[in-house]
Amino acid sequence: PSSSRVFVVRKDQDIYIQTLRKLFNESHGIFIGLQRSEEELAGKSRKAQLVQVSKNYRSVIRACMEDMHQAAISTRDPALHSQYSTQVSILSAMELIWNLCEILFVEAAAAGPLLLRLLDWVRLHVCDVDNMVREVLSSENPSKHELFWNAANRWFLQVDVFVLQGRMDEARHLLAKEASANPTSVNMYKTLDDLMKKMPVPSLGNTQTLTEMELKWQHWHEECQRYLQDGTFASNSHMESICKILLGDEDAILEKKELLTTWYQFLVTRLLYSHPTVKPMELRFYAQACMDLFLGGESSPEPLDTILMAAFEFEMHQVIKECSIALSNWWFVAHLTDLLDHCKLLQSHNLYFGSNMREFLLLEYASGLFSHHSLWQLGVDYFDHCPEYGRVYLELHIERIPLNTEQKALKVLRICEQRQMHEQVRSICKIMAMKALRNNRLGSALSWSIRAKDAAFATLISDRFLKDYCERGCFSDLDLIDNLGPSMLLSDRLTFLGKYREFHRLYGEKRFSEAAKLLLMLMTAHIAPCSFWMTLLTDALPLLEQKEVIFSAEQTYELMRCLEDLTAGKSDKQKFQDDDVETMKVEMLRLALARNLARVIVKEGTLEGS
Amino acid sequence: VWDKSENGDWHCTASWKTHSGSVWRVTWAHPEFGQVLASCSFDRTAAVWEEIVGESNDKLRGQSHWVKRTTLVDSRTSVTDVKFAPKHMGLMLATCSADGVVRIYEAPDVMNLSQWSLQHEISCKLSCSCISWNPSSSRAHSPMIAVGSDDNSPNILAKVQIYEYNENTRKYAKAEALMTVTDPVHDIAFAPNLGRSFHILAVATKDVRIFTLKPLRKELTTSGGLTKFEIHIVAQFDNHNSQVWRVSWNITGTVLASSGDDGCVRLWKANYMDNWKCTGILKGNGSPVNGSSQQGIFNASLGSANTSLQNSLNGSSASRYFFPPLDSPRAGSRWSSHAQLLPPPPLIEHSCDADTASLQYPHPRRRCVSRPLNLLPENEGV
Numbered sequence: 001p002s003s004s005r006v007f008v009v010r011k012d013q014d015i016y017i018q019t020l021r022k023l024f025n026e027s028h029g030i031f032i033g034l035q036r037s038e039e040e041l042a043g044k045s046r047k048a049q050l051v052q053v054s055k056n057y058r059s060v061i062r063a064c065m066e067d068m069h070q071a072a073i074s075t076r077d078p079a080l081h082s083q084y085s086t087q088v089s090i091l092s093a094m095e096l097i098w099n100l101c102e103i104l105f106v107e108a109a110a111a112g113p114l115l116l117r118l119l120d121w122v123r124l125h126v127c128d129v130d131n132m133v134r135e136v137l138s139s140e141n142p143s144k145h146e147l148f149w150n151a152a153n154r155w156f157l158q159v160d161v162f163v164l165q166g167r168m169d170e171a172r173h174l175l176a177k178e179a180s181a182n183p184t185s186v187n188m189y190k191t192l193d194d195l196m197k198k199m200p201v202p203s204l205g206n207t208q209t210l211t212e213m214e215l216k217w218q219h220w221h222e223e224c225q226r227y228l229q230d231g232t233f234a235s236n237s238h239m240e241s242i243c244k245i246l247l248g249d250e251d252a253i254l255e256k257k258e259l260l261t262t263w264y265q266f267l268v269t270r271l272l273y274s275h276p277t278v279k280p281m282e283l284r285f286y287a288q289a290c291m292d293l294f295l296g297g298e299s300s301p302e303p304l305d306t307i308l309m310a311a312f313e314f315e316m317h318q319v320i321k322e323c324s325i326a327l328s329n330w331w332f333v334a335h336l337t338d339l340l341d342h343c344k345l346l347q348s349h350n351l352y353f354g355s356n357m358r359e360f361l362l363l364e365y366a367s368g369l370f371s372h373h374s375l376w377q378l379g380v381d382y383f384d385h386c387p388e389y390g391r392v393y394l395e396l397h398i399e400r401i402p403l404n405t406e407q408k409a410l411k412v413l414r415i416c417e418q419r420q421m422h423e424q425v426r427s428i429c430k431i432m433a434m435k436a437l438r439n440n441r442l443g444s445a446l447s448w449s450i451r452a453k454d455a456a457f458a459t460l461i462s463d464r465f466l467k468d469y470c471e472r473g474c475f476s477d478l479d480l481i482d483n484l485g486p487s488m489l490l491s492d493r494l495t496f497l498g499k500y501r502e503f504h505r506l507y508g509e510k511r512f513s514e515a516a517k518l519l520l521m522l523m524t525a526h527i528a529p530c531s532f533w534m535t536l537l538t539d540a541l542p543l544l545e546q547k548e549v550i551f552s553a554e555q556t557y558e559l560m561r562c563l564e565d566l567t568a569g570k571s572d573k574q575k576f577q578d579d580d581v582e583t584m585k586v587e588m589l590r591l592a593l594a595r596n597l598a599r600v601i602v603k604e605g606t607l608e609g610s
Numbered sequence: 611v612w613d614k615s616e617n618g619d620w621h622c623t624a625s626w627k628t629h630s631g632s633v634w635r636v637t638w639a640h641p642e643f644g645q646v647l648a649s650c651s652f653d654r655t656a657a658v659w660e661e662i663v664g665e666s667n668d669k670l671r672g673q674s675h676w677v678k679r680t681t682l683v684d685s686r687t688s689v690t691d692v693k694f695a696p697k698h699m700g701l702m703l704a705t706c707s708a709d710g711v712v713r714i715y716e717a718p719d720v721m722n723l724s725q726w727s728l729q730h731e732i733s734c735k736l737s738c739s740c741i742s743w744n745p746s747s748s749r750a751h752s753p754m755i756a757v758g759s760d761d762n763s764p765n766i767l768a769k770v771q772i773y774e775y776n777e778n779t780r781k782y783a784k785a786e787a788l789m790t791v792t793d794p795v796h797d798i799a800f801a802p803n804l805g806r807s808f809h810i811l812a813v814a815t816k817d818v819r820i821f822t823l824k825p826l827r828k829e830l831t832t833s834g835g836l837t838k839f840e841i842h843i844v845a846q847f848d849n850h851n852s853q854v855w856r857v858s859w860n861i862t863g864t865v866l867a868s869s870g871d872d873g874c875v876r877l878w879k880a881n882y883m884d885n886w887k888c889t890g891i892l893k894g895n896g897s898p899v900n901g902s903s904q905q906g907i908f909n910a911s912l913g914s915a916n917t918s919l920q921n922s923l924n925g926s927s928a929s930r931y932f933f934p935p936l937d938s939p940r941a942g943s944r945w946s947s948h949a950q951l952l953p954p955p956p957l958i959e960h961s962c963d964a965d966t967a968s969l970q971y972p973h974p975r976r977r978c979v980s981r982p983l984n985l986l987p988e989n990e991g992v
Contacts, residue, residue: 006612007896008620367862392804396861404616427697431641438644439663460721 010371019071019087023064024369027335028378030056034342035385047107050343054102057335058095065091093304094332096125100311101319101336104280106343111279112202112210118268119166156238161259163242166272168196171242178238185236192239195224195246202276210277217276221247248274254293263294264308280314287312316345320357334365334382359386363393370397380415395424403432406444413451426452433457442468443477446494450484455491462493466500470535475501496527503539516543516550523562533566537589544592549600556597563589611647611661611674623674629653634690640697643720647676648703650689656682656705660723679723684713684731691740698747702729704755706738712757712773714782732773732782736761739796742811746803751825752777752837754785756811758795769795770813772823774837786823786839791815797856801863810844812857817848818868818878820886845886849876865889874899 034053041049065088072084103109103117155174162171172193179189200216208216224247227233233240244252253260253269260266267290271278278286287309291301301309303326310318320340324333340346341358362382369379379397383390398416403409409432416424429452436444442464449457469475481501488498499522506515519540522528528536540559543550551559567586611624631652639646645661659676682689687708695702701717714730717723736759744754753775761769768787776783797814808824824840850870857868866878877890891899 005895006620007894009892009896363862367864389804393862396802396804400861427642434642434644438661 017087019067019084020064021375022067023060023331024375024378026060026063027057027331028381030060031335031338031385032381034339047343050339051102051107053342054098054106054339057339058098058102061091061095061098065095090327092125094327096121097304097307097311097319097323098332098336099124100308101340104283104311104314105316105340105345109280111277112213113204114280115202115268115271115276115278116204119272122262122265122268123165123167157259159238159242160245160256163196163245164253164256164259164265164269166201166269168199172196175242182236185239188233188236188239191227191232192242195220195227195243198223199246200276214277245269246273250293257294260294263291263305266290266294284313316340317357320361324361330361330365330368334361337361359388359390362386363389367393367397370401373402376401377411377415384419391419391421394419395421399424399427403428406432426454428452430454430457433461437461437464443480446477447480450487450490450494453490455494459491459493462491462497465497466493466532475504492527493529496522496529496532499527500536507543512543512546512548512550516540516555519543520551520555520558524558530566533562534585537563537566538585541589541592544596549596549603551596551600553597553600553604556593556600560590560593560597563593611676613672613674615672621672623672624676626676628657628678629655631688634688635692637693639694639701639703642697643701644723646679646723648692648694650692650705652688654683654685654687654689654707656685656689656692656703658682658703658723658726680726682713682715682726682728684728685709685711690738693741693743695743695753696745696747699753704741704743706734706741706757708737710734710736710738710759710761712738712741712755712782714755730782732757734759734771736763736767736769736771739794740798740814742798742800744800744803744809746800746809748803748805750807751803751809753782754800754809755782756798756800758798758813758815760794760796762794767792769793769815770798770811772839785837786841788813788821788841790843791819796853799857799859801859801866802861804863810863812859812866812868814854814857814868816853817846818850818854818857818866818876819843819847820845820866820878844884845878845880847876847878847886847888849888850874 030053037049037053038046068084068088068091072081072088075081075084099121103114103121107117109117155177159171159174159178162168162174175189175193175196179186198220200213200220202210202213224243228240228243228247233243241252241255245256248270250270253266253273257266260269264287267287270290271286275282275286291305291309295301303322307319307322307326310322320333320337323336324330327333337346337358338361341356346356346358363386366379366382366386369382370376376397380394383394383397386393398412398421401408401412403412409428413425413428416428429448433445433448433452433454436442436448442461446458446461446465449461465475465477465481475481478501481498482505484494484498488495499518503515503518503522506512506518519536523533523536537559540551563586611622612620613623614620629649629651631654633649633651636647636649639648647659648656649659650656658679660679662675662677664673664675682705685705685707689705689707692703692705695704695714701720701723702714704712704714706712710733712730712732712734713728714732715726716729717726719725734757738757739760740758742756742758744751744756746754755773757771757773759767759769759771761767768789768791770788770791771784772786772788773782774785775781791813793816795813795815799812801810801812803809808822811821811823813819813821820843822842822844824842826838826840847868850868850872852871854868854870857866859866864879867875868878869875873894875892875894876888877892878886879889880886893899
């Protein structure tokens with residue numbers, strides 16, 4: 001059976017998530033800052049600048065993660081809780097990927113510092129022993145896990161974790177405890193402690209060259225080897241395994257698989273203990289090997305794994321592509337690609353539409369923002385920085401923003417005006433004017449058509465005003481008409497409306513001679529439409545009937561002429577059809593004019609003071 | 611007519627019976643002309659409607675009032691489509707009828723919707739089912755209208771014709787016929803023009819087809835200035851596996867939606883290398899077909915598509931993280947992952963199905979717990 005309902009479907013749901021609002025807003029600020037940043041800076045300063053931008057983006061991701069986490073722990077609704085938790089996880093993954101891209105692409109860390117950066121990287125997404133243990137205990141088959149057997153000696157595990165992460169000082173500190181608990185192994189401990197203390201690491205400063213470091217490391221490695229082979233640690237399996245790890249023994253490291261938890265942690269540990277001066281281009285081989293070893297054929301790589309691997313292989317396009325597939329929100333790929341583009345790392349393909357990938361992604365992201373009632377404003381700036389299609393996308397989108405309130409319309413208009421989007425300005429004003437007119441808000445309609453510089457519409461609305469006046473005897477929206485200023489000149493009818501209102505004002509202020517002059521001018525200068533002359537002449541009546549003579553003789557003659565023009569213009573038939581009121585009006589006017597003429601002739605003929 | 615209220619709900623604010631036969635299509639005029647609708651019907655008429663703002667009570671009761679401004683009765687057969695012309699052409703509309711006549715009307719005074727004059731009558735020789743105006747306002751492009759036919763007659767004539775306005779003769783003349791479209795056409799739509807020199811046209815027939823029409827130099831024949839086009843088909847999809855009834859473009863002409871007898875709506879998008887692919891399938895009630903449509907990056911728990919993802923979440927993997935102090939450590943994190951973008955290098959051809967396949971495989975338990983955020987190493991420097 002067919003359904004007779006209409007369904008509203010929406011994509012880009014993420015923009016409606018409140019907690020992500022911060023992500024969109026703050027990254028927008030960073031994006032704009034990047035676009036406007038100094039391109040003239042070269043070399044190191046530019047690179048440092050770009051690295052800082054990357055860090056800023058990451059800090060926004062982390063801030064969002066923190067908010068999301070807070071939301072997760074404070075909600076009682078299990079569905080929401082699970083939703084927030086998932087979101088946290090995804091943000092965490094995003095930060096992981098971005099961080100790696102920062103190290104490899106933006107900073108382009110060289111051999112030496114590279115390892116240090118990678119160590120920091122894995123440490124950020126670190127595994128907490130307590131939670132690991134809890135996980136194990138709550139799993140289906142806890143005894144299957146080595147962690148289970150060692151759970152009692154938590155700090156045992158913690159030492160291992162520190163060693164695996166290259167955190168020597170912390171490891172040594174805990175190891176001391178182990179030693180004090182086992183007085184017999186004091187000497188063993190001292191040796192191990194010493195080895196750990198002496199381990200050479202790449203330095204960030206220029207204190208040593210790579211070659212120097214490698215030499216030192218080689219010596220140290222050999223020393224460890226000797227102690228191991230001498231059986232120094234034979235009686236303590238824990239310390240022995242640590243020594244093996246220090247030697248980079250693959251099996252020893254792999255034994256701690258559950259503490260490593262991820263293949264890339266495994267990778268970094270391996271590199272730390274077997275090849276600390278690894279070069280960027282060598283990473284791919286180690287990465288692939290480590291992933292294969294770690295996954296051990298039990299499982300296939302997941303999207304995150306593929307993305308990280310692509311990064312280790314320095315396949316930037318692949319990274320972006322995989323991220324695009326895995327994430328259905330454009331935020332990540334748009335901002336990352338833009339940053340990489342600023343690092344001059346992306347070649348531009350010549351596209352069908354002449355645009356490139358950076359622009360394509362930014363256009364997609366920004367378009368998505370436009371369906372949101374307030375985030376669309378961010379989208380505007382993104383379009384501004386898309387040189388090929390940004391403007392036309394903006395033109396198309398901005399016309400479709402629902403203009404529910406005047407405020408919103410004004411906001412949109414300001415944006416269009418700033419960018420000289422004249423057609424859009426005109427169109428929006430027209431739409432608002434029509435809406436106002438339909439709702440009989442003539443003042444609003446008029447001001448919109450003035451803003452649109454739409455003379456035809458202004459004329460139409462002025463006519464309505466005048467018609468209203470004729471019917472009701474008063475004006476609506478006086479404020480507006482009184483303050484038209486130069487925009488009065490937009491259309492003749494509008495000018496007339498303004499001037500006519502001025503006439504009424506002058507009359508109200510009893511400035512009769514000025515009012516009279518204006519009234520006459522409206523007719524003689526043909527500002528008033530013929531249809532209105534009768535009304536104007538009728539308006540003249542009270543002026544003619546004043547005790548004081550207002551119209552001069554000449555003016556009176558003019559008025560009479562106008563009246564005759566008006567009546568002469570009518571055909572006989574029309575005159576016949578004129579009702580009594582009309583004829584009476586004309587009669588009254590003639591009489592009043594004649595009387596005024598009489599009085600004014602006398603007045604003008606009289607000498608002053610005689 | 612439905613209106614959207616302030617809290618975002620849609621309400622039916624007007625419903626009226628007027629035509630004496632099925633109403634085939636309705637279409638909105640541009641808001642610059644006010645709230646104006648046109649309808650066309652099997653009863654051989656087309657009508658133009660305007661919303662009248664009524665008493666304030668009505669607004670509270672959520673009612674709107676529509677009055678008929680004009681009825682166009684020139685057609686002798688069922689009027690199958692009615693479309694307003696692009697706003698830069700003024701207040702103009704076109705209708706097409708089952709007897710193959712396309713009529714173009716204009717309201718010279720945009721404030722007077724009851725006065726429409728018939729400006730052009732185009733005889734298409736085939737029963738017409740749909741029309742589309744070319745939205746381009748570029749001065750380089752003359753007004754253009756595409757007409758589709760669902761004629762079942764045996765002579766194999768092109769079922770899509772393009773008519774262009776000739777400035778010299780002041781008439782519409784046939785500029786092109788798409789010879790490759792020989793099956794009945796149910797809908798047709800020009801894409802918005804983003805300042806391109808060429809046009810993009812979508813056709814709903816036994817499949818979904820997208821054509822580009824590139825104007826060549828104007829031929830200087832005696833009738834003067836008729837454009838010749840270079841026509842290419844850039845996409846053809848039979849995924850509906852049945853008649854395709856409607857096609858519709860998004861604002862920027864970057865996504866095409868199609869609906870078919872398979873009860874599905876499909877969304878098509880070109881990647882930045884201009885390869886068109888399916889980016890989503892929706893069922894009649896708007897819910898995504900299993901794993902095929904884009905969901906939020908943060909997989910909201912709605913819809914049946916979610917359950918299939920949840921199943922693949924239960925194994926843990928290197929990519930799963932969860933946040934320590936939560937009481938249910940099993941918060942799975944697998945990404946919801948659906949292709950919305952069809953990515954750059956033409957190497958990998960992802961069809962919709964391939965995307966879903968990537969989600970479903972088992973993993974051993976490899977889980978990593980992430981530490982609270984405040985434990986950042988000092989040299990992060992943020």
